[in-house]
Amino acid sequence: xxxxxxxxxxxxxxxTVSRVINGSGKVSPATRDKILRIIQENDYTPNAFARGLxxxxxxxxxxxxxxxxxxxxxxxxFHLENNLRKSGFNSLLCCTGYDRGEKENALRLMLSxxxxxxxxxxxxxxxxxxxxNDYIRRAAQQxxxxxxxxxxxxxxxxxxxxxxxxxxxxxxEMLLTTGSKSILFAQRNNSYSTRRMIAGIRDACxxxxxxxxxxxxxxxxxxxxxxxRALQEASRRVKFDTVMCFNxxxxxxxxKYAQQEGLSVPSQLRISGYDYxxxxxxxxxxxxxxxxxxxxxxxxxVNVLVHCLAKDLLxxxxxxxxxxxxxxxxx
Amino acid sequence: xxxxxxxxxxxxxxxTVSRVINGSGKVSPATRDKILRIIQENDYTPNAFARGLxxxxxxxxxxxxxxxxxxxxxxxxFHLENNLRKSGFNSLLCCTGYDRGEKENALRLMLSxxxxxxxxxxxxxxxxxxxxNDYIRRAAQQxxxxxxxxxxxxxxxxxxxxxxxxxxxxxxEMLLTTGSKSILFAQRNNSYSTRRMIAGIRDACxxxxxxxxxxxxxxxxxxxxxxxRALQEASRRVKFDTVMCFNxxxxxxxxKYAQQEGLSVPSQLRISGYDYxxxxxxxxxxxxxxxxxxxxxxxxxVNVLVHCLAKDLLxxxxxxxxxxxxxxxxx
Numbered sequence: 154x155x156x157x158x159x160x161x162x163x164x165x166x167x168x169t170v171s172r173v174i175n176g177s178g179k180v181s182p183a184t185r186d187k188i189l190r191i192i193q194e195n196d197y198t199p200n201a202f203a204r205g206l207x208x209x210x211x212x213x214x215x216x217x218x219x220x221x222x223x224x225x226x227x228x229x230x231f232h233l234e235n236n237l238r239k240s241g242f243n244s245l246l247c248c249t250g251y252d253r254g255e256k257e258n259a260l261r262l263m264l265s266x267x268x269x270x271x272x273x274x275x276x277x278x279x280x281x282x283x284x285x286n287d288y289i290r291r292a293a294q295q296x297x298x299x300x301x302x303x304x305x306x307x308x309x310x311x312x313x314x315x316x317x318x319x320x321x322x323x324x325x326e327m328l329l330t331t332g333s334k335s336i337l338f339a340q341r342n343n344s345y346s347t348r349r350m351i352a353g354i355r356d357a358c359x360x361x362x363x364x365x366x367x368x369x370x371x372x373x374x375x376x377x378x379x380x381x382r383a384l385q386e387a388s389r390r391v392k393f394d395t396v397m398c399f400n401x402x403x404x405x406x407x408x409k410y411a412q413q414e415g416l417s418v419p420s421q422l423r424i425s426g427y428d429y430x431x432x433x434x435x436x437x438x439x440x441x442x443x444x445x446x447x448x449x450x451x452x453x454x455v456n457v458l459v460h461c462l463a464k465d466l467l468x469x470x471x472x473x474x475x476x477x478x479x480x481x482x483x484x
Numbered sequence: 485x486x487x488x489x490x491x492x493x494x495x496x497x498x499x500t501v502s503r504v505i506n507g508s509g510k511v512s513p514a515t516r517d518k519i520l521r522i523i524q525e526n527d528y529t530p531n532a533f534a535r536g537l538x539x540x541x542x543x544x545x546x547x548x549x550x551x552x553x554x555x556x557x558x559x560x561x562f563h564l565e566n567n568l569r570k571s572g573f574n575s576l577l578c579c580t581g582y583d584r585g586e587k588e589n590a591l592r593l594m595l596s597x598x599x600x601x602x603x604x605x606x607x608x609x610x611x612x613x614x615x616x617n618d619y620i621r622r623a624a625q626q627x628x629x630x631x632x633x634x635x636x637x638x639x640x641x642x643x644x645x646x647x648x649x650x651x652x653x654x655x656x657e658m659l660l661t662t663g664s665k666s667i668l669f670a671q672r673n674n675s676y677s678t679r680r681m682i683a684g685i686r687d688a689c690x691x692x693x694x695x696x697x698x699x700x701x702x703x704x705x706x707x708x709x710x711x712x713r714a715l716q717e718a719s720r721r722v723k724f725d726t727v728m729c730f731n732x733x734x735x736x737x738x739x740k741y742a743q744q745e746g747l748s749v750p751s752q753l754r755i756s757g758y759d760y761x762x763x764x765x766x767x768x769x770x771x772x773x774x775x776x777x778x779x780x781x782x783x784x785x786v787n788v789l790v791h792c793l794a795k796d797l798l799x800x801x802x803x804x805x806x807x808x809x810x811x812x813x814x815x
Contacts, residue, residue: 222555
């Protein structure tokens with residue numbers, strides 16, 4: 154039994170059935186009773202179509218992330234979905250990969266699906282050239298766009314970011330005041346977060362009179378071997394006694410590099426991670442890392458979304474969440 | 485502009501517009517042209533609602549998994565979503581947690597959303613008491629249910645599993661023929677997979693005259709500390725020189741146990757993982773683990789789903805995929 158059958162049985166229009174289901178609009182008490190009786194007699198559950206028809210909304214949010222097999226992103230998606238469900242929203246998931254064109258296509262596809270809003274998860278949706286972010290602004294002309302761990306300025310765009318700059322500054326400063334003489338930064342993709350982290354490290358180094366230039370950034374390919382190779386190359390280019398990594402996976406791979414090169418950690422090489430993932434708890438030595446509060450960020454993103462869709466007047470366009478250093482034994 | 489506006493502008497019923505959009509049913513050429521012209525003039529993209537209305541399908545598949553922050557499940561979700569998208573399906577995600585009641589509620593909720601099919605990801609949707617799986621059979625009365633890494637018998641239920649039994653038998657046999665005298669199995673939750681793995685280990689032990697009873701199964705709580713505690717308790721109960729683990733995370737935690745107890749791996753304690761996750765590549769020593777082909781399984785699950793929804797006559801109700809042992813340095 155669907156909404157058509159009910160309309161037919163009640164001898165009314167689909168729109169009338171929809172109004173009764175959604176409790177909206179004027180319907181005579183007699184007609185309402187008749188429709189509700191038919192619904193009950195036929196054990197009909199108004200489905201998503203019917204509700205969508207009635208409200209112009211399926212209470213569905215599109216979640217775009219590069220790759221759920223990334224530790225940080227998968228945890229973010231988990232908490233986002235849970236918080237959205239608690240607020241009565243479905244989560245339509247799309248794993249876009251890291252390619253710029255694919256990301257743009259995925260966003261366009263998501264807009265065609267009548268979602269109420271879209272959440273871009275992770276810092277890799279932001280291009281360094283701001284004009285390249287116009288695809289996000291175009292999307293925001295249609296529905297509100299929420300960015301978790303990325304920030305783009307524009308109408309109808311709401312961002313929740315971690316204060317990567319400050320915590321990276323603090324971590325670099327902590328390292329420089331406890332023995333580090335030169336810092337290498339290991340990253341995988343150039344992203345909004347990496348740029349903020351690099352700025353923090355650069356400023357801390359400048360304060361302490363330590364050189365930190367483009368030479369001190371190692372771009373690592375995928376896989377443990379890729380990280381080892383990048384660090385070997387960097388070591389031929391610059392001297393470093395400390396590797397600050399973009400995430401725990403890179404840091405765990407850097408531990409493998411140290412092992413292979415016969416460098417003892419932390420006495421000969423200090424290594425820090427980022428994300429406070431499960432990896433940081435199982436390496437030897439345990440990683441010094443950064444708790445960037447993925448659960449709190451996910452929850453905050455959903456809160457902002459719920460308030461925004463409810464047309465609340467006071468919705469923060471950019472919420473910044475502070476991160477903490479988690480001291481391990483690798484630094 | 486929505487389907488109502490088009491119907492109004494063309495002075496036809498919504499059903500007629502829907503038939504034109506979906507290219508189904510009889511519509512006079514004149515009416516069809518008129519509707520198409522209005523659609524083009526207004527730059528109207530038939531949205532998911534409209535398509536849903538017309539075809540009784542939104543080409544949406546519900547993906548249920550316990551927790552995307554689990555390494556295996558998050559990778560499965562990534563590959564499932566990618567393969568579904570390539571086949572033109574949306575993925576509605578629901579992370580249900582491990583509680584039986586929550587899983588049942590989540591499945592019921594998903595059914596109310598007019599999905600074309602549902603995929604249950606991971607072995608923890610199956611209860612050991614088969615009658616407790618009736619909630620899956622009830623769901624299958626409404627839409628096809630696909631299980632990845634779990635198997636329940638029933639009409640309209642299609643399962644893709646890994647041959648956990650055989651690979652566990654082979655791994656146990658390999659260990660027993662290369663020095664292991666007694667095996668402990670470390671698990672977190674009792675699931676379809678663990679039961680198959682335990683059966684394989686038990687049979688290999690029996691063949692080699694090695695005792696393997698309930699005493700040789702350690703139930704680990706969440707977290708590294710939980711695993712260490714469980715192994716300490718087990719060591720007071722039984723002697724073991726080998727720990728076979730349900731997944732790589734448990735194995736990585738077991739390495740921490742060995743470290744804490746001053747046991748050298750593999751000479752004093754041999755440890756194996758499962759899932760061939762990123763963890764197995766960053767531990768020291770590298771883990772011996774099992775590649776249970778999560779990508780192939782995800783792809784196969786989507787293939788079966790696509791053929792099933794296309795009403796192909798030849799659809800395998802249970803596909804079993806073989807796993808490989810990946811030899812590391814922890815055994």
